[in-house]
Amino acid sequence: MHAHTAIAAQPTRVPHGHQAAVMAMPRVAPSRPAAGFAAIDADPLAAIAQFRVFDREQSIFAEGEAADAVFRVVDGMIRLYKLLPDGRRQIIGFLQAGDMVGLAFADRYLYSAEAITASTVQRIPRCQLDALLDSQPALARRLLSVTTSELVAAQDQMLLLGRKSALEKLASFLLALSRRAGAGRAIALPMSRCDxxxxxxxxxxxxxxGFTKLKTSRLIRILDGGRVELLDAEALADLADCA
Amino acid sequence: MHAHTAIAAQPTRVPHGHQAAVMAMPRVAPSRPAAGFAAIDADPLAAIAQFRVFDREQSIFAEGEAADAVFRVVDGMIRLYKLLPDGRRQIIGFLQAGDMVGLAFADRYLYSAEAITASTVQRIPRCQLDALLDSQPALARRLLSVTTSELVAAQDQMLLLGRKSALEKLASFLLALSRRAGAGRAIALPMSRCDxxxxxxxxxxxxxxGFTKLKTSRLIRILDGGRVELLDAEALADLADCA
DNA sequence: CGTCCCCTTGAACTCCATCAAACCTGGTGG
DNA sequence: CCACCAGGTTTGATGGAGTTCAAGGGGACG
Structure with missing residues (x-):
């Protein structure tokens, strides 16, 4: 079996002087990984983590490789994706500071991970994580909670992929990013249109x-630096969940 | 752009809160029969479970309701689904014997569950599960493992929904059911075409x-009782992952 | 200032949705 | 036992949302 996982954790503080670029999360983000896991920051995972830096477009791991470590994003943005043999790609999710990836109990990664922007991640070797799970039973419950949030996000994404129109998808996506980013109306879109x-x-x-249509409808505005401002979140929300 | 009719012949109203909540647990193991569940069968969950029987088309719980219990399917088939306000429906997964549903740490169900066939399920009250998790730390790890498998299945489904053609989807679906059912080439399809x-x-x-095409291509054969025989699993596999 | 890459826009096509009707099949009641 | 009905299923005809193919911007970088 293979298995894999994208997990969203929720750091409020990153050890070792690194800064979390994001956050202050609403309690329950309906369609994104999320939820309060501040507890994890104080936990022993940090103790055994090695920091690693990846350049833009650099691969972190690839589908099929031995899954010997779990990662937590400290800074930057990561894409997780699966490929079909003919090259069609499905991006499973975008990870930002605080999210975890690779949590799974299988020996191979089930998807690939690449840095979209220059990124810093913590690398937690699998064997050490296992040992930690043995010595700290409460950790398993926290990870269960994190994984469950991921699953919720995955189910929302299924609804989106299976049943929403192009414009609805786009609106949902922007809103999810916005909720995840927290307060400000402007959100960063470091990923390409293709992503x-x-x-x-x-x-x-x-x-x-779709972007053009949302622009001309005055629902969004494109700012410099690939940032987008949501001008009418309510209208976007209507568009996102409805016809 | 509307679509669907989730309403079958069923008096059960589907309320649907837009409340956030959590939970989870479909199960369409992409590549294994119901493996890791044997252990759980012997575990303390069974001790606190109440058995319940549901008729065909009966609602087990609905999106938005208080999530006060977790369920494990003993017999029958269950569908989990989410609805959009206009009635479009996305079935998150089909559950069979051994699968769990409702595992989550939130207070509301995030989707609805209905029996497709007459079904028996174990009902495990949330509060008792929590107590059990406290007293039996190893249980959290098992549940984590189960949830992770779910997540893997969810990611495969995202690839399917986002990037596969109609025929590829159908072939993938039949193969997933077949792997889940185990050995025999014939698989039960108690759900409707609409499901x-x-x-x-x-x-x-x-x-x-799609079914007609697979039939005329001699890849499958429809048996009585809504069963399907996979005549050429290899050809179906080619169809499923490729163009 | 040219090149590369991404983004945008346009036009034609395609797959699947939609609309519509015939066909089963199981259940009911005469 | 069969006629009838209601539901789902299959098949056909048409249309449209989104893809595909193609070309034209526009910004970053050398």
Whole structure:
């Protein structure tokens, strides 16, 4: 079996002087990994973690490789994706500071991970994690909680992929990012249109047309630096869950 | 752009809160029969479980309701689904004997569960589960493992929904069911075409045409009692993961 | 200032949804 | 036992949302 997992944790503070680029999360984000896991920050995972830095577009691990470590994102943005033999790609999720990836009890990664921006991650060797789980039973419950949140996000994404129109998908995506990022109306979109398309089950062209439509409808505004401002979150929400 | 009719012949109203909550547990193991569940069968969960029987098409719980219990399927088949406000439905997963549902650490169910066939389930009150987790730390690890498998299945489903064609979806679905059912080449399909469609992000008509095509291509054969025989699993596998 | 890459826009096509009707099949009641 | 009905299923015809193919911007970087 293989297995894999993208997990969202929720750091409020990152050890070793690194800064969490994000956060202050609403209690329950309906369609994104999330939820309060501040507890994990204080836990022993940090003690055994090695820090690693990845360049833009650099691979962190690939589907099929031996899954010998779990990662937690400290800074930057990561994409997780699966490929079909002919190259079609589905992006499972985008990870930001605080999210975990690789949590699984299988020996191979089930998807690939690449840095979208320059990123810093903590690497936690699998064997050490296992030992930790033995000595700290409460950790398993926390990880269970984190994994469950991931699963919830995955189910929302299924609804999106299976039943929403292109524009609904785009609106849902922007809102999810916004909730995840917290307060501000402006959100960072460091990923390409192609990444977004592969996350939403669309093509770059359709994503681009969608952005144009949202712009001309005055629902969003494109800022510099690939940032987007949500001008009317309520209208976007209507668009996201409805027809 | 509307779509569906989730309403079968069923008096059970589907409320649907838009409340956030959590829970989880579909189960369509991509590559294994119900493996790791034997251990759980012997465990203390059984001690506190109440058995319940549900009729065909009966609701087990609905999205938005207080999530006060976790369930384990003993017999029958259950569908888990989410609805959009306009009625479009996405079936998150089909549960069979051994699968768990409702595992989560939130106070509301995030999707609805209905019996497809007459079903027997064990009901495990949430509060008792929590107590058990405290007294039996190893249980959390087992549940973590189960949840992780779920997540893996969910990610495969995302790839399916986002990037596969109608026929590829159908082939993948049949193979997943077959792997789950284990040995025999014949698999039970107690769910309707509409259920299958709502699971694969298609319409009943497209599912029906797909079945017809697989039949005329001699890849499957329809048996009585809604059973299907996979005549050429290899060809189906090619169809499932490729173009 | 040119090149590369991504994004945007346009036009044609395709797969699947939609609309519609015929066909089963199981259940009911005469 | 069969006629009838209601439900789901299959098949057909048509249309549309999104893909595919193609070309034209526009910003970053050398």
């Amino acid at each position: 977004i398309a592969d996350h939403l089950g669309l093509t770059t062209e359709t994503v681009s047309r | 299958i469609a709502d699971h694969l992000g298609l319409t009943t008509e497209t599912v029906s045409r």
